[in-house]
Amino acid sequence: MTAATYNFAYLDEQTKRMIRRAILKGIAIPGYQVPFASREMPMPYGWGTGGVQVTAAILGPDDVLKVIDQGADDTTNAVSIRKFFQRVAGIETTTNTADATIIQTRHRIPETPLQEGQVLVYQVPIPEPLRFLEPRETETRKMHALEEYGLMHVKLYEDIARNGHIATTYAYPVKVEGRYVMDPSPTPKFDNPKMHMSEALQLFGAGREKRIYALPPHTDVVSLDFEDHPFEVQRFDRPCALCGAEQVYLDEVVLDDRGGRMFVCSDSDHCETRQAEGFRGELAGEKLDASTSDRTEEVI
Amino acid sequence: MYVAVKGGEAAIDNAHRLLADRRRGDRSVPTLGLDQIAEQFALSVDRVMSEGSLYDRRLAALAIKQARGDLIEAIFLVRAYRTTLPRFGHSEPVDTGAMQVERRISACFKDLPGGQLLGPTFDYTHRLLDDELDGDPAVEPGALRDGAAEPATQIADILGGEGLIEEDPLAPGEPGDINQTPMEFPLSRAMRLQSLSRGDEGFLLALGYSTQRGYARSHPFVGEIRIGEVEVEVFVPELGFAVPVGRVQLTECQMVNQFKGSAKTPPQFTRGYGLVFGQSERKAMAMSLCDRALRAEELGEDIVAPPQDQEFVISHCDNVQATGFVEHLKLPHYVDFQAELGLVRTMRAEYEATRNEDVEIREAAE
Amino acid sequence: MDAAVTHAFEGGFAEPVLDAQATFRAVMDAMARPARIIEVAPRAAPPASLSPLVGAIACTLIDADTPMWLDPRLGESEAVRAWLSFHTGARLAAAPAEAAFALIADPGEMPPLDRFAQGTQEYPDRSATLILQLDSLEGGAPLTFHGPGIKGEATIAPVSLPADFVRQWTENTKRFPRGVDLILSAGEALACLPRSARLIEVEV
Numbered sequence: 001m002t003a004a005t006y007n008f009a010y011l012d013e014q015t016k017r018m019i020r021r022a023i024l025k026g027i028a029i030p031g032y033q034v035p036f037a038s039r040e041m042p043m044p045y046g047w048g049t050g051g052v053q054v055t056a057a058i059l060g061p062d063d064v065l066k067v068i069d070q071g072a073d074d075t076t077n078a079v080s081i082r083k084f085f086q087r088v089a090g091i092e093t094t095t096n097t098a099d100a101t102i103i104q105t106r107h108r109i110p111e112t113p114l115q116e117g118q119v120l121v122y123q124v125p126i127p128e129p130l131r132f133l134e135p136r137e138t139e140t141r142k143m144h145a146l147e148e149y150g151l152m153h154v155k156l157y158e159d160i161a162r163n164g165h166i167a168t169t170y171a172y173p174v175k176v177e178g179r180y181v182m183d184p185s186p187t188p189k190f191d192n193p194k195m196h197m198s199e200a201l202q203l204f205g206a207g208r209e210k211r212i213y214a215l216p217p218h219t220d221v222v223s224l225d226f227e228d229h230p231f232e233v234q235r236f237d238r239p240c241a242l243c244g245a246e247q248v249y250l251d252e253v254v255l256d257d258r259g260g261r262m263f264v265c266s267d268s269d270h271c272e273t274r275q276a277e278g279f280r281g282e283l284a285g286e287k288l289d290a291s292t293s294d295r296t297e298e299v300i
Numbered sequence: 301m302y303v304a305v306k307g308g309e310a311a312i313d314n315a316h317r318l319l320a321d322r323r324r325g326d327r328s329v330p331t332l333g334l335d336q337i338a339e340q341f342a343l344s345v346d347r348v349m350s351e352g353s354l355y356d357r358r359l360a361a362l363a364i365k366q367a368r369g370d371l372i373e374a375i376f377l378v379r380a381y382r383t384t385l386p387r388f389g390h391s392e393p394v395d396t397g398a399m400q401v402e403r404r405i406s407a408c409f410k411d412l413p414g415g416q417l418l419g420p421t422f423d424y425t426h427r428l429l430d431d432e433l434d435g436d437p438a439v440e441p442g443a444l445r446d447g448a449a450e451p452a453t454q455i456a457d458i459l460g461g462e463g464l465i466e467e468d469p470l471a472p473g474e475p476g477d478i479n480q481t482p483m484e485f486p487l488s489r490a491m492r493l494q495s496l497s498r499g500d501e502g503f504l505l506a507l508g509y510s511t512q513r514g515y516a517r518s519h520p521f522v523g524e525i526r527i528g529e530v531e532v533e534v535f536v537p538e539l540g541f542a543v544p545v546g547r548v549q550l551t552e553c554q555m556v557n558q559f560k561g562s563a564k565t566p567p568q569f570t571r572g573y574g575l576v577f578g579q580s581e582r583k584a585m586a587m588s589l590c591d592r593a594l595r596a597e598e599l600g601e602d603i604v605a606p607p608q609d610q611e612f613v614i615s616h617c618d619n620v621q622a623t624g625f626v627e628h629l630k631l632p633h634y635v636d637f638q639a640e641l642g643l644v645r646t647m648r649a650e651y652e653a654t655r656n657e658d659v660e661i662r663e664a665a666e
Numbered sequence: 667m668d669a670a671v672t673h674a675f676e677g678g679f680a681e682p683v684l685d686a687q688a689t690f691r692a693v694m695d696a697m698a699r700p701a702r703i704i705e706v707a708p709r710a711a712p713p714a715s716l717s718p719l720v721g722a723i724a725c726t727l728i729d730a731d732t733p734m735w736l737d738p739r740l741g742e743s744e745a746v747r748a749w750l751s752f753h754t755g756a757r758l759a760a761a762p763a764e765a766a767f768a769l770i771a772d773p774g775e776m777p778p779l780d781r782f783a784q785g786t787q788e789y790p791d792r793s794a795t796l797i798l799q800l801d802s803l804e805g806g807a808p809l810t811f812h813g814p815g816i817k818g819e820a821t822i823a824p825v826s827l828p829a830d831f832v833r834q835w836t837e838n839t840k841r842f843p844r845g846v847d848l849i850l851s852a853g854e855a856l857a858c859l860p861r862s863a864r865l866i867e868v869e870v
Contacts, residue, residue, distance in 0.1 A: 006384060008683045017729050020690050021766075024727075025791035027697045028847045028860030030814045034791045035482030040383040044376065045624030047631065058694065060687045070635045077631055079308040107635045125625070136611055138485050145787040163647055169639035177814055177862070179843065188639040201698045208621050210482045216698040216815030216862075234642050252638055266635055480731075 009056040010088040015039055019057035019212065023203060026214035031176030032144070033127050033211040041207065048081055049207030051104050051123035055085065058119065058203070059102060064092045066100035071108035071249065071266035078106070095269050107170075109191040111248050111270040114200035116217065122185040124206035127213065129173040129183040149181050152224065160229050169234070177220050182213065189223065190233045190249045196221040240265045241283040243274035323368050337361035346549075346578025347371055351619065352378030353498045355548050355577050372500075376620045383479075392533045392542050396552045396575070397454050399528040403579075404452050407522040408556060414452025419527060420579070455523035455554050456571070465556065465569040485611050492594055492614060497576055499590075499617030501583045507607045508589030515605035516593045519558035520572065527551045527579050551580050555588035559599065570599060674748035677711035679725055685709040689726040693849060696856050700863035701811045701820035703803050704856045710753075713745035715771055717799045719851045721749070724797070728767050730755040735765035735782075735794075739772045765794055773798045774826050779834045782846050790843035793861075800852040801825045809835075811863040819866060822857055824850055832865060839864045 007013065015037075022036040041049040059065070065085055069078035073095040081104060082093050094100050097112040104121040114120060126132075130140040133151045143149065152173060159167040166172075172189035176182050184192060185204060195202060195215060202215040215221060225231035239246045241262045248270065250263040262283055265271035275284065324331065338345055338361040348360040352375045360378060367373035403419025406412055418424075420442070459465040475490035487495070496504065511518055529549050533542035553574035561567035572592025574584035593607035594614075606612050616622060679685035692706035712721030728734050734756040740746050741758075750756060750769075759765035762782045770776045776798075785793030806825035809832070812818070828834065838845045838861055845861030 008687075010384075012384065012386065013683060013686065014729060014731075016686070017727060018731065020694070021727055021732070022791070023694060024697050024795065024847070025793075027694070027815070028862060029790050029843050030862060032790060032843055035484065035789075037480050037482050040376075040379045040620065042380045044627060045621045046626075046628030047624060049624075058687075058691065060691060061684065070632045074308045075632055076308045076312055079312060083309070106631075107633070125628070136485075137615075138611065141788050164650060165643060165647065167643065169643045170636040186633075186636050188635055190639070201694075208625055214698075216700075218817045219814040234639060249635070250638070251634060252641065266638075 006088055008061075008089055009059050009085070010042075011039065011053065011056045015053075016057045019053055022212045023054065023057065023214065026203070026212050027201070027216050029180075030215055030219050031174075031180030031182040031213060033206075033213045036210055036212050038207045038210040043080065043084070045208035046125060047077060048104070048106060048123040050205030050209075050212070051106070051121050051207075052081060052084070052205070053207055054121050054203050054205035054212060055102060055104050056089075058121075059085065059089055059091060061089070061091060063101045064094050064099055066094050066097065066103045066269075067105075068103065068108060068110070068267075068269075069106040070251070071110070072268040074268065096273070097267075097269050107186055107188075108249070108266060109187055109194045111245075111265070111267040112273075113194075114198055116199045118200040120198075120200050120202045122187075122202065122204045124183065124185045124204045124211070125208070126171075127183055127204065127206040127209050127211040129171075129181050144180060147179065149175075152181060153226075156224060157226065160226070166225070166229065172231075173224050175222050175224060176215065178222075181224070182215075182221075188234060188249060189231075192221070192223045192231070193233065236263060238263055239281060240271060240274075241281040243271045243279045243284070244281040245270065245274055245279070323366075332365055334358055334361040334365065337364050343579060344369075344371060344374075346580050347501060347583070348374045348378055350577040350580055350583065351375045351498050351500065352382065354378050354382040372619050372623050376623070379620050389534055391545070392535055394530045394532060394548075394550070396526065396530060396550065397457075399452075399526055399530050399550070399552070401449070401452050401526050401528040403527040404524060405522070406455055406524040408455060408524075409458075412453065412455070412458060414450050417452075421581075452526065455556065459523070459556070459569060463566070463568065466559070466565075466571060468571055468573075483614070485614075486597070487610055487614060489591075489595070489598075492610060493573065493575070493587075493591060495614045495617060496574075496587045496590055499587070500619035500622065501580070501586070503617050503619070503622075504586040504590050505582060507593070507613060508586035510605070511589050511593050511607050516596065516601075516608045518555075518570075518572065518589065518592045520589060520592065521556045522585070523554040523556040523571075525551065525553045525581055525584065527581070549578050551576050551578065551584040553581070553584035553588040555585070555592060557592050562600065570595070673713060673745060674752040677713070677721070677749065678753045679709055679722070681709075682725075685722070686726045689722045692856055693723060693726070693858070696849070696858040697847070697860055698815050699820075700813065700815045700858055700860055701809070701822045702857060703822065705854055706856050707854060712749050712753075713743065715743050716740060716746045716749070716769070717771075717851060717853070719854060719856065720769060720771075720797050720799050721753075723849060723851070724750060724756075724767070724769060725753050727795070728754040728756045730757065732766035733757055733759035733764055735759040735762050735768040737768070737770045737772055737776055740769055762794070768794055768796045769799075770796060771799045773800055774828055776828060778828075779838050779846050780841075784841060784844040784846065787844065790845070793844060794846045795849060796846055797849045798827075798851065800827070800850055803850060803852045803855045803857055810866045811859070812866055813862045813864045815860070816863065822850075824852070824857075835859070835865055 018037055022034040026034045041052055043049060067078045067082040069075040085091060086093060097110040102119045106123040128140050130143055133155055134140050156166050170188045171183055171186040172192055174182050174184055174192060184195060197218050199217050201217055204213045223231040236250045240250060242264050245265055249266045251266045253262050253264060255262055338357045344364055345357055345360045348363055348371060349355050363374035363377040366377060401417060404414060404417045456465055471490060476488060478491055478494045529547045531544045532546050532548055533544050535542045555572035557570045557572055559568060559570040572588035574587030576583050590607055590613060594610050596603050596608040603609060692704055696704045708718030708722045710718055710721040710725055762768060762777050768782060782794035785791055802825040804823055806823040808821050808823040810819050810821045842861055847861055848859040850857045
């Protein structure tokens with residue numbers, strides 16, 4: 001059982017055809033979840049098997065692949081998935097957003113605006129935006145068929161009544177082209193506006209739940225809201241401590257047990273690119289030189 | 301001092317190296333041979349074959365060794381491998397009536413054609429730890445019957461002769477294949493049985509148990525359990541007939557359940573069915589209880605309990621899916637957690653502000 | 667074994683994995699950007715009356731799981747049927763409504779779009795994809811579309827579509843999310859019209 005015995009990009013051709021057909025139907029019906037006969041993959045369900053199957057079905061030898069998790073290329077699961085494709089498809093990989101033709105992601109959309117010709121592949125755990133309101137597939141399917149989304153609005157409004165806010169901060173539901181309510185995957189709602197009228201094709205794969213859906217480029221994607229409570233994205237009251245970027249999503253890093261915190265770009269490529277261009281945040285000077293090996297110990 | 305985490309790849313490599321080390325354990329202890337696992341942990345191997353959906357003792361043994369004995373991990377290894385295998389075709393339905401039985405018991409009749417055969421069972425063993433097994437005591441070979449076995453008539457045929465049990469006709473058309481088609485509820489019974497047969501033993505056991513305690517009670521009797529080998533045949537169009545391709549060991553459970561009958565149907569017993577690879581009586585019995593419970597709608601029963609709810613049972617019975625999704629919670633989620641943290645902080649600040657206002661108003665009033 | 671069947675073994679993908687991937691990416695890009703013409707080198711060589719590009723798309727998307735309907739011009743060719751059967755493994759659908767894919771060499775004479783599988787309101791993906799072999803994607807009456815995948819609007823002017831195509835397509839988009847999707851091909855040019863592409867009424 002070596003890599004040599006597996007087909008290019010791991011999946012057999014019949015499986016690829018089945019997934020490719022589902023992708024085309026997904027593109028033709030933006031926001032609609034196409035059922036597909038998801039396969040077992042050599043990584044666990046819930047760890048990106050849907051995204052991996054979509055990537056495997058579209059990937060060619062000329063593609064350049066970027067894989068991110070939490071916005072970063074070097075998070076363990078991103079490393080693992082990137083390694084998988086290097087091994088089974090021998091393709092080129094990159095961490096640079098602009099150089100990638102396919103970007104597989106979990107939980108973030110890159111800060112750098114995507115371009116025509118790029119494909120963003122999302123790993124989706126629960127594709128059904130109505131699932132937490134109605135656990136039955138037979139019921140939610142009917143609700144989508146009848147465009148019956150009242151329950152979702154009631155839920156969001158109850159949040160406001162109880163908390164003064166819509167309590168959904170990630171996987172914030174969107175409406176696609178005025179028709180389907182869609183789950184954007186658990187990206188922070190900060191990223192929702194990036195889906196709207198994107199230049200890139202966006203594909204969503206949910207392996208365990210066996211669904212594929214899509215947003216073609218230049219597609220109308222609106223986050224659900226109310227006139228008196230318009231949709232708002234998260235704001236951070238300070239720039240990235242390393243590159244000084246504003247209007248980006250930040251990770252909070254705990255520095256000590258006395259309340260010390262710093263905030264740094266979640267998109268590691270964006271941050272590194274800015275630092276290379278000479279941008280500096282307030283703590284950038286204190287950054288130690290590569291103590292990579294020490295850090296690796298800690299990771300273990 | 302903060303340094304952006306690098307070296308995820310090295311960390312993964314080191315983790316896997318340590319895993320290999322722990323798997324091997326003390327090097328002075330001989331490594332396990334796959335034949336030892338296949339022979340002496342045969343029931344673990346059976347479970348891995350059954351829930352892994354691949355009948356291959358050697359690969360199941362390898363998976364158990366690789367998984368350090370974690371059977372769900374082993375099942376996952378086998379599933380991930382089987383999905384890469386090309387499909388050459390499908391077998392003819394196996395004839396469990398023609399099974400070479402090693403064990404066959406019925407709880408419904410004292411005796412029946414084919415007899416009660418206890419076979420290699422834990423039943424009636426006293427669960428006393430046997431220190432002799434610390435060594436390698438001599439073991440007598442099993443006693444074998446003389447001559448050919450009497451054919452073991454299936455319980456359904458015995459009761460069916462009197463019309464006392466519902467018929468179980470072949471559903472028309474192809475049975476479908478849970479590997480090839482996305483699930484669409486409601487599922488046919490054939491699709492449900494496929495899912496149950498590879499479903500998690502513990503999950504089905506608990507659900508089956510709950511039916512006995514009144515959550516969709518079905519008054520079950522073990523019509524019969526049989527364990528043994530059957531021949532697997534594949535139809536070859538070029539030859540125009542089916543040819544045997546091998547033998548597999550199966551455990552089959554036919555549960556006989558009460559049914560009142562209706563205006564249209566005379567009173568008769570109903571069926572619950574379980575069939576799994578290898579020797580796994582507990583799983584086959586639990587499966588047949590779950591199958592019967594899931595037939596509620598078809599039999600005109602009210603759906604009042606989880607074991608009757610096909611979306612609930614079938615969507616959650618696969619342990620490879622379940623373990624993946626439960627365990628994915630340990631992956632980094634800090635981007636989403638940050639989003640929640642931001643909201644909770646905002647709401648906290650608002651709460652404090654309102655409370656301070658209230659205090660000020662009260663103080664002013666006093 | 668007659669001549670046609672012998673020929674059926676030839677003309678498939680030379681490199682099935684990579685050829686299918688390249689052809690699929692072209693179709694996916696075209697479906698994601700409706701009414702935009704994409705040039706793609708056909709990698710198959712089917713018997714006459716089936717174009718190399720349509721042959722390549724068939725090899726890419728169609729298999730034993732997807733019944734296929736052939737219009738009379740393709741269906742009456744023993745060579746075409748044998749070639750498609752060998753290279754895709756697909757079975758022929760008895761009627762347009764039963765097909766997942768329809769291959770159409772005579773678009774002017776094709777059955778109305780609403781005679782193909784439209785999908786259901788709950789499963790709109792269970793609808794047909796029609797692969798049309800046209801004389802040209804340019805030079806005909808201009809058709810202007812808007813909708814997802816289109817920045818502003820997009821115009822193509824295919825030659826040899828049915829005379830009442832504008833009316834038929836307008837009805838097709840009205841059925842959304844149900845409806846058929848079209849893959850238009852001419853020579854080495856490809857353009858797609860998913861059901862989401864809405865025609866903009868042009869003053870005549």
